[in-house]
Amino acid sequence: MSVITTHRDGDVLVVVSNNPPVNALGFAVRDGLAKALDEAAADPAVKAVVIRCDGRTFFAGADITEFGGPMKDPQLPELLERLEALDKPVVAAIHGTALGGGLETALACHYRIAVPSAKLGLPEVKLGILPGAGGTQRLPRVVGVAAALEMIVGGAPIGAKKASDIGLLDRLAGEDSLAAEAVAFARDIAEKRPLPRTSEKQAVAEPGVFDAFRAANARKMKGFEAPEACIQAIQAAAELPFAQGLEVERKLIRQLMASDQSKAQRHIFFAERAAAKIDGLAPGTPLIPVKSVGIIGAGTMGGGIAMNFLSIGIPVTILEMQQEALDRGVATIGRNYAGNVKSGRMTEDQAKQATGLLKPTLDYADLGQVDLVIEAVFENMDVKKEVFTRLDKIAKPGAILATNTSYLDVDEIAAVTSRPESVVGLHFFSPANVMKLLEVVRGAKTSDSVLATAMALAKQIRKIAVVAGVCHGFIGNRMLKPRQDQAGQLILEGAKPADVDRVFLDFGFPMGPFQLADLAGLDIGWHRDPTRRESVRDALCAEGRLGQKTGGGFYDYDEKRNRTPSPVAERIIAEFAAAKGIAQRAISDEEIRERCLYTMVNEGAKILEEGKAQRASDIDVVWVFGYGWPVYRGGPMFWADLVGARTIVDGLKRQQDRLGPDFTLSPLLVAKAEKGETFN
Known part of the structure; x- marks a missing residue:
């Protein structure tokens, strides 16, 4: 079945894409759209065209499977020029998300109509590139330079109401009547001339707008190459004719696509998706329904963890040993929600609904019927074992028992229970209601269903989850240790x-x-x-x-x-x-890098050797989303690939005498260096 179909509704040709899951603009879609344009141009009975999509969304961007390889013709920029040049009005009917190439397609149409729940955006900057099918030239001509800068350089999508307010949409439709309203709209404007071609409009820029934008966003943009390229492309839209602006856009996107930064950002984009896949897990592994959660410990971490579940409508019972600690924890959760309301992240009703699902208690028995219990107590093995011994007695059969430990042996904790298969590590990062990373620690006896449920739940609470094996510090903190040890030693030696x-x-x-x-x-x-x-x-x-x-x-x-x-x-x-008898000396930046960053790569290689991470890209995800590793460097293992394993090994050998008696080179890292191989 063709991914693009056409049918006539009177004198309107309706072009429909059905390319699940997100109607990505792959070759088959582009080819089908080109043929539909030919059909519209050749048929004198067609007075107007509507382009819409079946499924859950309008075109949500490029086909990511084509990234990095040669694109087959018709390519999107040329296709959109043909679309805009059609001598019959084309209406884009938008639902779901119109992102990247999807919004660029809508911009090349003469009119745009959307449902109120639609989101529109050009997020390419997050992949270290810019919109390369005319987006930087058309958007400023439609919404003005200031709004285009926000959308293109910021990369965040906007809602349909805001899109309508800034002139990006011509009309809003009812949520359930988009198809009919788009056809009626197309009929209304079928005879209107001249056609409102975006490329023929003037992009209006206030004096000094570009420098003011750079100054206001300097901190956010620091270190990144793509935001400045986006600004230059939008500046070209304001200062040059459309065709010359397109040339600037194409030159800039070619440079960005070839850059290490874009390679790194695209790597993280794919790595984040790969992290959700669990090695050795049978497809269709049954999930355990989680409709209620218990949390032990109402401190900063326990309260933050609770908010993740309350915010998506899952009731939470939170346990403390003392009334004072419980009251303090509940008050902090309330303050955090009040802050969310004040900042506009949620409405007063949403905050009320969330806090209404919280049940504070001092009694372990109140955790007896919850589906998942997360322990968030002091990081001490004896304390955690005591908690799990009590939990084992009161938790219902089949409940998941999770420990939010940062370092400790999950198997040792599981061993005090009669059901080690139900025990899993859920290492949240502080503040747990904000930080995106979740390390899901797979114990030796953790069941497949428990692991699969933990990963599915992570997605539900909008976390990026990575599976880690049991070892001291798992992935992130284990790699942090050599870095911290070396930093501490360097200041003693004179840095x-x-x-x-x-x-x-x-x-x-x-x-x-x-x-x-x-x-x-x-x-x-x-x-x-x-x-x-x-x-x-x-x-x-x-x-x-x-x-x-x-x-x-x-x-x-x-x-x-x-x-x-x-x-x-x-x-x-x-x-x-x-x-301590340590003589101080001058220390170079290169030595600091080699001792702090190369040792991290070495530890990452050991984690892979031991099978404590499923893949090198999982390590990169942990460090980008949990520890502030710059996304434009792609994570420690990707960065090592760029630097070269040989360079890393040579640097570590150079520093070997200073790295301490416990330091050993990873055999995997050495093998990669000798064979000229990469981790990713």
């Missing part, structure tokens, strides 16, 4: 905290390890004895330097929490190093 942090900031991290430590508080896990100075952090805490909150940690802070290098902290570090 300043600001030097180490600068290398991380230049690489694209939002903050360096010492900025992060000051933000979190240096007293996390501190033994509170000022006479015991076993680490630099102990020494800083002993002198009242607990981080940002006390105005000093590794840095000094002013009342606005702006940091400056601290002579006091540097003296404390130098004294600690002298007491």
Whole structure:
């Protein structure tokens, strides 16, 4: 069956795409649209054309399976020029999402009508590219330069109401009457001339709009190449005739497609989708229905986890040992929801509905009938074992028992229960109601149904989930350790905290390890004895330097929490190093990179060797979505592929004597270097 069909409704030719799941603009769709245009042009009885889609959405973008390879003709830019040049009016009838090439198709049509629930956007910037089928030239001509900058450089879709307000849509239709209303609209405008061709309009730019936009968005755009290319393309739309603007757009997209940044961003796009696939899981593995959740611990983590479920309408019973702690936790959840309402992320009714599903309790028995229990207590094996021993006695048969541990052995926790097959690790990242990553830790005995349910549930609560095996720290924290150890050692050997942090900031991290430590508080896990100075952090805490909150940690802070290098902290570090007999020296940026970042790649290779991650791209997903690895560098394993395994191994060998007695090179990394292979 053809993915594009046509039928006549009186004098209107209706062109329908049916290319599930998202009507992507692959070759068959483009070819079918070209033939439909020929049909419309050749038939004198056709006075107007409607293009719409069956299924859940309008064209939602390019066919991603064609990325990276040669595209078959007709290619989208040329097809859209033909569409716009047709001498009969064409109406785009939009439902679902019109994204990327889908919105570019709608822009090439002479008119656009949509249902109120539709979303429209040009998200290409998120793949490190720009809209390459005329989107940067047509959108500014329709909605003006300022609105086009927001949509193209920001990349976020907008709702139909806003699209209508800015002139992107000509009409809104009823949710259930789009097809009929589009045909009626086409009939209304069938004789209207001249046809409103977007390419013939003028893109209006206010003076100074481009520099003002760059200044306002400098922080968000820092390090990325695609946003600036998008701005230049839109500037061409405002300053050049359409045909010349298209040439600028095409030149810029060619440059971006060939760049490492776009390769990295496209890699993450595919990696995120691959992470949802579970190795060795039979298709059709039955899922366990989860209609109620219990959470043990109402602290920052427990409260944040609860919000994920409350926000999608799943009732949560939250347990604490003391009334005061319970009240504090419930109050924090309430404040967080109030903040969401204030910022416009949700309505007052939605917040009320969510908090109404929360049941606070001090009694374990209240968890007896929930479908999933998540333990979010103190990170201590004895405490967690005690919790799971109690849970095993009261949880109903078939309930999933999950631990939100960051480091601990999930199998050891599962072993205290009579049902280790029901136990799984769900490592949320703080703040759990905001951070997108979820490490789903598969125990030795975790059942396939429990694992599949955990992954499906992650999607429901809008998390990006990655399966990890049981090992200390799983994927993310295990790789964080060598980085943190080396950063700590480097400042003892003579690097300043600001030097180490600068290398991380230049690489694209939002903050360096010492900025992060000051933000979190240096007293996390501190033994509170000022006479015991076993680490630099102990020494800083002993002198009242607990981080940002006390105005000093590794840095000094002013009342606005702006940091400056601290002579006091540097003296404390130098004294600690002298007491340990460590001579200080000048340290290069290259050594900081090799010792902090190359060691992470080495640990990632060990994780793959041991089968604790399913694939290299899963490691990349963990680091991009959980730890601030810059998306335009594609994650540590993809970055290693760009740098080359040989370069990484040579750098680690160069630093071997300084990496400590426990450091060993990963045999997998060495093998990749010797064979010239990549991880991805």
